[in-house]
Amino acid sequence: NAGVTQTPKFQVLKTGQSMTLQCAQDMNHEYMSWYRQDPGMGLRLIHYSVGAGITDQGEVPNGYNVSRSTTEDFPLRLLSAAPSQTSVYFCASSTEMRNTEAFFGQGTRLTVV
Amino acid sequence: DAKTTQPPSMDCAEGRAANLPCNHSTISGNEYVYWYRQIHSQGPQYIIHGLKNNETNEMASLIITEDRKSSTLILPHATLRDTAVYYCIVSPVFQGGSEKLVFGKGTKLTVNP
Numbered sequence: 001n002a003g004v005t006q007t008p009k010f011q012v013l014k015t016g017q018s019m020t021l022q023c024a025q026d027m028n029h030e031y032m033s034w035y036r037q038d039p040g041m042g043l044r045l046i047h048y049s050v051g052a053g054i055t056d057q058g059e060v061p062n063g064y065n066v067s068r069s070t071t072e073d074f075p076l077r078l079l080s081a082a083p084s085q086t087s088v089y090f091c092a093s094s095t096e097m098r099n100t101e102a103f104f105g106q107g108t109r110l111t112v113v
Numbered sequence: 114d115a116k117t118t119q120p121p122s123m124d125c126a127e128g129r130a131a132n133l134p135c136n137h138s139t140i141s142g143n144e145y146v147y148w149y150r151q152i153h154s155q156g157p158q159y160i161i162h163g164l165k166n167n168e169t170n171e172m173a174s175l176i177i178t179e180d181r182k183s184s185t186l187i188l189p190h191a192t193l194r195d196t197a198v199y200y201c202i203v204s205p206v207f208q209g210g211s212e213k214l215v216f217g218k219g220t221k222l223t224v225n226p
Contacts, residue, residue, distance in 0.1 A: 004156070031211070031212035032212070033212045033213070033214075035214075035216075040218070041218060042200060042216030042217050042218050042219055043157065043214070043216040044216070045213060045214070045215070048212045048213055049212075050212060058213065059215075088154065090156050090157070092156075092157075092211070092212075092214075094211040094212055099145055099204075100211060101147075101159035101162070101211060102149075102157075102159065102211035102212070103159075104156030104157045104158070105156050106155060106156050107154065107155070107156055
């Protein structure tokens with residue numbers, strides 16, 4: 001059982017480039033989320049989804065787009081990367097049942113130069 | 114903003130109990146207390162959660178005060194592998210799952226040989 005899989009693990013982008021961070025889960029979870037973590041900080045919510053076709057903004061959504069066409073996948077798109085988006089990105093999934101745990105991927109370390 | 118306050122760091126001797134405090138004085142009646150940990154920049158890992166009763170699982174125990182304004186996570190026999198950042202999170206009961214967790218800076222626990 002793979003759980004939550006994020007690709008790539010590492011990425012270097014130039015300012016202005018675009019890219020998509022991939023997240024896939026094989027647990028049939030309805031809920032999926034993207035967080036970023038900056039040095040010395042806790043995780044901050046970027047976007048989340050409560051099911052296919054449904055997404056919503058979190059605390060720090062600017063500069064990021066998401067879509068949810070399937071239950072399994074929740075890609076995060078950076079349309080025009082900026083140095084301020086240098087961070088570690090974590091994807092998480094959880095069931096729609098109340099008071100359950102979230103499962104996190106191993107993260108994508110992104111550097112924008 | 115995180116609704117919890119935790120000490121930034123703690124030390125514990127290997128084999129001893131680690132007691133990690135968390136203050137959540139503004140917690141409301143419909144909010145659970147969750148604990149996650151993050152080992153060396155890996156994805157966060159769920160530990161335990163509770164509403165008002167003490168809880169125990171194979172990883173840890175959670176003690177919540179009667180007024181629910183604070184809690185303590187107990188690792189009964191800490192090992193070197195328990196060295197991590199521990200996050201205490203409050204999350205509303207009515208929220209469907211764990212798709213919108215609010216992380217603070219957590220407590221960096223160092224287990225010493």
